[in-house]
Amino acid sequence: MRLRRALTAPIALVLAAACAVGPDYVPTEVSPPPEFRSQVTPTDAASIADLPWWEVFDDPVLQQLVAEALGANYDLATAVYRVEQAKAQVGVAQSPFYPQIVYQGNAGRQRQPDFLIQPAATFDLFYGAFSLAWELDVWGRIRRSNEAAQQQLLGTEDVRRGVMLSLVTEVAGSYLTLLELDRELEITQENVKSFDDSLDLFSRRFKGGVGNRLQVARAEAAQAQVAAQIPNLRRQITEQENALSVLLGRAPGPIARGVPFLDRPPAPPTPPGLPSALLERRPDVLQAESTVASSNALVGVAVANFFPQIGLTGVYGAQSIELHDLVKSNFNLWNYAGNVAGPLFQGFALLEQYRGQKADWEQTKAQYKQTVITAFAEVSTALSAQAELGAAREAQERSVLAYQESVKIARIRFDQGLANYYEVLEAQQQLFPAQIVLARFQLDQLLTVVTLYRALGGGWKLTDEQWTQKPP
Numbered sequence: 001m002r003l004r005r006a007l008t009a010p011i012a013l014v015l016a017a018a019c020a021v022g023p024d025y026v027p028t029e030v031s032p033p034p035e036f037r038s039q040v041t042p043t044d045a046a047s048i049a050d051l052p053w054w055e056v057f058d059d060p061v062l063q064q065l066v067a068e069a070l071g072a073n074y075d076l077a078t079a080v081y082r083v084e085q086a087k088a089q090v091g092v093a094q095s096p097f098y099p100q101i102v103y104q105g106n107a108g109r110q111r112q113p114d115f116l117i118q119p120a121a122t123f124d125l126f127y128g129a130f131s132l133a134w135e136l137d138v139w140g141r142i143r144r145s146n147e148a149a150q151q152q153l154l155g156t157e158d159v160r161r162g163v164m165l166s167l168v169t170e171v172a173g174s175y176l177t178l179l180e181l182d183r184e185l186e187i188t189q190e191n192v193k194s195f196d197d198s199l200d201l202f203s204r205r206f207k208g209g210v211g212n213r214l215q216v217a218r219a220e221a222a223q224a225q226v227a228a229q230i231p232n233l234r235r236q237i238t239e240q241e242n243a244l245s246v247l248l249g250r251a252p253g254p255i256a257r258g259v260p261f262l263d264r265p266p267a268p269p270t271p272p273g274l275p276s277a278l279l280e281r282r283p284d285v286l287q288a289e290s291t292v293a294s295s296n297a298l299v300g301v302a303v304a305n306f307f308p309q310i311g312l313t314g315v316y317g318a319q320s321i322e323l324h325d326l327v328k329s330n331f332n333l334w335n336y337a338g339n340v341a342g343p344l345f346q347g348f349a350l351l352e353q354y355r356g357q358k359a360d361w362e363q364t365k366a367q368y369k370q371t372v373i374t375a376f377a378e379v380s381t382a383l384s385a386q387a388e389l390g391a392a393r394e395a396q397e398r399s400v401l402a403y404q405e406s407v408k409i410a411r412i413r414f415d416q417g418l419a420n421y422y423e424v425l426e427a428q429q430q431l432f433p434a435q436i437v438l439a440r441f442q443l444d445q446l447l448t449v450v451t452l453y454r455a456l457g458g459g460w461k462l463t464d465e466q467w468t469q470k471p472p
Helices: 002-017 060-072 074-097 141-207 213-227 229-247 275-281 283-304 323-328 349-415 421-455 464-468
Strands: 100-112 121-136 309-320 333-341
Touching: 060 074, 060 141, 060 464, 074 141, 141 213, 141 229, 141 283, 141 421, 141 464, 213 229, 213 421, 275 283, 275 349, 283 349, 349 421
Parallel strands: none
Antiparallel strands: 100 121, 121 309, 309 333
């Protein structure tokens, strides 16, 4: 009892005075700009990132597709299991806080020669015991390891939330692209019909002896050139539906449509909020910060490796030549002791491990800063696109209206004998690509909202359950 008290007192004193060696984590300093470049809305306006995804993408069919993807996408399922794996690693890192107790036993038969014992004898030997080993975390090696594992878990959770955000925006972007391809197919089919009318007109005039074969040939070539786009567009639509099916975690197949492309209003200017808030919203920025914190803790582990490991060991068991005595008798073997073990010289391995870990720490800080400036650049680019695409769309709409008017006038002039066939075909050939360009401008304008929502870390206020719930 006196020995136990003599050991317990200094151990408690050492643990009370123990501190974790290595640098404590200090957030990496970055200087966010006062406002985003190309920002047109007030900085104090509520950010679109504060909204849940179903309020941003206000289309019942799209909302249903997003909900389906969040429940069945395999990339997201992989991210979820990685979080579970990281949680298990935290448990592994925490286990050295507790005594490590193992059991062991053996049974054998042996013979002692006659020069050791007279006379020579053969006998059985049975042994059973519990052994204990407990490292006292005087220098904080275990605490730093646990800190690193905790930060890795947080980073993995941020990756999972990033996968959810990317999945929502990828489904929305793919869906809007599919609607735009539908619109391109409609435009192409309408223009094929227009060219069919011109071909029919020139063919009838040629048969009536008024026109010539050149008019028919040119009209036929123009019609075929536009008609050739239809199979290609159908192929693109199928590819887009298949890509969207993959995001939904289902076999390739047709995708339902909601609000038609032409019925979607232009996206209004979207408030991004304060740039400093971006550091608290974007999953990739948060994940990069967790990586810095984890690497910082591992520097502490590398420092602690220079110091001796202090621990307790003990054995409690029994040994007997008869098995029933081993089971029935009291334990007759025991010992406990304190131990200290530390490095003296290992060929500078510990020093190089420390230097390597410190370099990794500096690397993660540089990567964090790179992630931050990339985030600011992505938001700025999306805001610039939002500001400029509106003007581009308006100009292209005027261009399409002008070309439509020119087609009407050219047909009237041709019917009145005031223009030749080339003027009619030229007007039609200029209208078709102008309509396609307008549809793509409209798509790009809609996609800026999707891009901005992802760049701002949209939905950051949602809980995990809210992310995957069906929209109200």
